[in-house]
Amino acid sequence: MKQYLIAPSILSADFARLGEDTAKALAAGADVVHFDVMDNHYVPNLTIGPMVLKSLRNYGITAPIDVHLMVKPVDRIVPDFAAAGASIITFHPEASEHVDRTLQLIKENGCKAGLVFNPATPLSYLDYVMDKxxxxxxxxxxxGFGGQSFIPQTLDKLREVRRRIDESGFDIRLEV
Structure with a gap:
């Protein structure tokens, strides 16, 4: 496994040329496509869905696609994104009624599973699901929106998560 992966978000792409822009990002060295999904409920913005993901696969994008769900409820849409070609599905624990069950659902649908932590979300969720x-x-x-300023406290949280991963012994990729 590579130590570092580049995973640009396609949210800033030209959607009239999404397949072409995604292919260009991959040709320039990107390893993974980050696919931000917002539902205008969990976050105050609306973006793309499974049909757009399927279109990227139909265009010929074969790189892993990491679907970041900023939606509520989560479980309803997981199978749709898996069927459309997601490789990884991540979600915010506070958007799920049962975090463990949602992680299991993602894996049952053939994808890698992950959790996303907002700057103010406590890491205590990790106490129960590191093995998944x-x-x-x-x-x-x-x-919810691009172009925001970096929140410096993220660095402390990053160190804490790195420590937890290292101590767990599990093979968990850390993404920022």
Whole structure:
């Protein structure tokens, strides 16, 4: 496994040329496509869904696609994104009624599973599910909009998550 992966978000792409822009990012060295999904309920913005993901796969994008769900409820939409071609599905623990069950659902649908932590979300969720995680994503801004300033306290949270991963012995990728 590579020590570092580059995973640009396609949210800033030209959606009229999404397949082409995604292919260009991958050709320039990106390893993973980060696919931000917002529902205008969990966060105050609305973005893309499973049909757009399926279109990227149909265009010929074969790289792993990391679907970051900023939606509520989570469980209803997991199978749709898995069927559309997601490789990894991450979600915010406070958006799920049963975090353990949602992680299991993601894996049952053939994807790697992860949790996403907002700057103010406590890491205590990790106490119960480290053995089920493939990815932990730390947000360095509040979710919902691009172009925000980095929140410096994220660095302390990053160190704490790195420590927890190392002590757990599990193979969990840390994403920021």
């Amino acid at each position: 995680l493939d990815v932990i994503l730390l947000m360095s801004v509040n979710p």
